[in-house]
Amino acid sequence: MKKLVLLGGGYGNMRALHRLLPNNLPEDVTITLIDRVPYHCLKTEYYALAAGTVSDQEVRVPFPEHPRLELKYGEITNIDLENKLVHLAEDEPVAYDDLIIGLGCEDKYHNIPGAKEYTHSIQNIGKARETYQTLNNLPANSVVSIVGGGLSGVELASELRESREDLVIKLFDRGKIILSAFPERVSRYVQNWFQTNGVEVINGANITRVEDRTLFNHDEPVHSDVIVWTAGIQPNRIVRDMDVEKDKQNRVVLTKYHNIPVDEHVYVVGDCASLPYAPSAQLAEGQADQIVQVLQKRWSGQELPEELPTIKLKGVLGSLGKKQGFGLMAERAITGRIARILKSGILWMYKYHNG
Ligand SMILES: Cc1cc2nc3c(=O)[nH]c(=O)nc-3n(C[C@H](O)[C@H](O)[C@H](O)COP(=O)(O)OP(=O)(O)OC[C@H]3O[C@@H](n4cnc5c(N)ncnc54)[C@H](O)[C@@H]3O)c2cc1C
Numbered sequence: 001m002k003k004l005v006l007l008g009g010g011y012g013n014m015r016a017l018h019r020l021l022p023n024n025l026p027e028d029v030t031i032t033l034i035d036r037v038p039y040h041c042l043k044t045e046y047y048a049l050a051a052g053t054v055s056d057q058e059v060r061v062p063f064p065e066h067p068r069l070e071l072k073y074g075e076i077t078n079i080d081l082e083n084k085l086v087h088l089a090e091d092e093p094v095a096y097d098d099l100i101i102g103l104g105c106e107d108k109y110h111n112i113p114g115a116k117e118y119t120h121s122i123q124n125i126g127k128a129r130e131t132y133q134t135l136n137n138l139p140a141n142s143v144v145s146i147v148g149g150g151l152s153g154v155e156l157a158s159e160l161r162e163s164r165e166d167l168v169i170k171l172f173d174r175g176k177i178i179l180s181a182f183p184e185r186v187s188r189y190v191q192n193w194f195q196t197n198g199v200e201v202i203n204g205a206n207i208t209r210v211e212d213r214t215l216f217n218h219d220e221p222v223h224s225d226v227i228v229w230t231a232g233i234q235p236n237r238i239v240r241d242m243d244v245e246k247d248k249q250n251r252v253v254l255t256k257y258h259n260i261p262v263d264e265h266v267y268v269v270g271d272c273a274s275l276p277y278a279p280s281a282q283l284a285e286g287q288a289d290q291i292v293q294v295l296q297k298r299w300s301g302q303e304l305p306e307e308l309p310t311i312k313l314k315g316v317l318g319s320l321g322k323k324q325g326f327g328l329m330a331e332r333a334i335t336g337r338i339a340r341i342l343k344s345g346i347l348w349m350y351k352y353h354n355g
Contacts, residue, residue, distance in 0.1 A: 002029045002299070005086060005096035007076055008236075009035040009063055010043065012102035012269030012284035014354060019292040021066045026299050032070045032094060033063060034086065037125060040354065043104070044281050045347070046128040047152055050120075050228070051159035052136045053322070056129065061354050076103070078238055081263060098265045100291060101252075103239060105271035105279065108232035114210035115147075119229035122152060134226055140166040145215050145224035147207055148231030149173025150181070151318050154190055156230060161197050162321040169198075170224070172205035172217060174231075179318075179326075181278075182333070186326045189335040193320045207231070233279070235272040247274040256308060257294045258287060264298070267291045277313060286311035317343040 006013040013033065020031065039060040048054040063071055075089035079101065085093040107123050109115035120134060121127040135144065144160065144167050146153050157171045171178070171194065177187045178194075178201055194201050202217065209216040215224050234240065235251050244260050245253040251274040252260060258273065260266045269291055270284030277283050290308050297304050317327035317339055325339030334342075 002026075002097045003095065004029055004031045004098045004100070004295070005094055006031060006033045006100050006102065007079070007086060007238075008102040008104060008270075009033050009037075009040050010102050010104050010270060010284065011281040012288045013100055014040045014061075014063075015285040015288035016100055016102075016269070016292050017064055017069070018354065019289060021064050021069060024292075024296070025066070025068060026296075029299060030068045030070065031066075032072055032096075034072045034074065034076055034088070034094065036073065036075050038071070038073050039063065041125045042347075042350075043125075046122040046125070047155040047319075048159050049125075049128045050122045050131040050135060050156060051163040052132055053159055053163050059125070061351060076238060079242060081242070081244070081260075081266060084265075096265075098267070098295060100267045100269055100288075101239060101272060102269040102284065102288075103236035103272055105233040105235055106237065107229050108234040109229070110232060112207055112210065115207070115229060118210045118212055119147065119227045121229055122156060123233065131228060135160065135164070135228075138164075138167065138225055141168060142225040143168045143170065143223060144226045144228065145170045145172060145222060146228045146230060147172045147205075147215070148229065149175065149178040149201065150230065151179070151316065153228075153230035154179060155319050156228060157199050158193065158197070158320040158324075159322075161199050168200075170200045170202060170222070172202045172207060172215070174205055176203055178203070182316075182326070182328060186328070186333045186335060190318075190320065190326055193324060197321075233271065239268070239272040249274070251275075251279075257304060258291045259294075267294075275311075277311070280313070280316070282313055283311060286313065317346065319343055 042059040045059045074091050077087045087093050120131040146157050178191050179187045205217050208219050215222045240250050252268045253274045258267050271279040315329035319325045326335045327339045
């Protein structure tokens with residue numbers, strides 16, 4: 001029997017599982033999935049979990065079941081490429097024949113003193129839960145500062161606004177205008193929403209230091225009862241520690257078949273992979289589709305195509321609370337209620353197909 005080991009049950013590896021199971025897994029292959037948590041987490045909804053507008057159970061999806069799928073729960077500590085072993089904190093090492101590394105990302109603090117120690121995070125489920133508790137235990141009129149006006153910072157600020165009208169919410173963003181990666185019309189729409197709904201947006205921010213309950217913007221102190229960091233990501237520490245070629249963002253450089261150049265049995269999916277697009281759940285899924293196609297061909301000894309097709313991305317959608325949204329679909333900017341309905345619809349479909 002050949003053993004395929006999946007590290008991390010996030011969007012990438014969940015898609016790989018659903019492409020292989022129940023009927024497309026060759027008879028001589030078994031799968032072991034290893035994750036620290038016993039369910040697939042809907043990371044794209046962590047902003048709502050942290051704001052307290054959805055329950056914990058709503059961001060969990062069960063892993064599939066299959067006689068040749070072993071689910072192993074534990075903390076992965078490192079990957080030994082030479083001996084084909086995955087090391088766990090409190091369990092025996094797991095051997096693999098083929099490996100898909102899909103361990104997602106962590107916050108990046110850009111060497112800003114105090115940022116790691118004094119800010120909250122929504123980058124993994126445990127941290128998002130802690131952030132939820134801290135935010136929702138705050139007394140009235142407390143000040144919450146969110147650093148980073150990208151998609152997750154915007155979604156968190158708006159959701160928290162709807163969840164807690166009494167809080168003072170400040171959103172610090174480096175750019176001249178929020179969501180600088182989006183068309184200006186979208187940025188202006190979002191900035192107006194914040195103005196109308198009483199979220200203070202601080203453009204052109206430069207956070208130079210963080211201390212307990214204090215943020216320094218251009219070295220000026222800003223008192224904040226809670227600070228949430230949404231200002232950058234980097235691949236999981238385990239991947240950063242791997243002795244393989246990486247790009248400037250520390251993501252693993254891959255061949256066109258998504259395996260590392262020195263080993264055709266080791267694939268990297270999702271936020272840890274160096275791909276010509278910004279990391280996203282959608283990208284992780286598109287890449288996982290291709291990895292499964294490559295695996296199936298390699299398992300059955302078929303020749304691989306000269307080139308794999310370009311991964312098709314449908315666009316990006318963001319929420320502004322429960323009623324409004326924004327996004328880019330097929331390169332067209334959309335704002336308002338329709339964007340929010342589309343986003344909810346996509347989440348519903350995802351749960352329907354994966355739950
Ligand atoms: C607030 C927010 C909103 C977002 N919105 C969108 C959106 O609208 N659309 C979109 O496409 N993308 C969105 N994203 C990005 C998207 O969530 C990620 O790109 C996607 O989750 C990456 O998938 P992945 O498979 O690489 O890893 P993940 O989905 O992050 O999964 C990684 C898995 O690895 C496990 N793991 C990590 N380390 C260990 C360890 N040491 N031991 C054991 N297990 C471990 C984790 O438990 C997790 O299950 C959003 C992100 C955030 C934070």
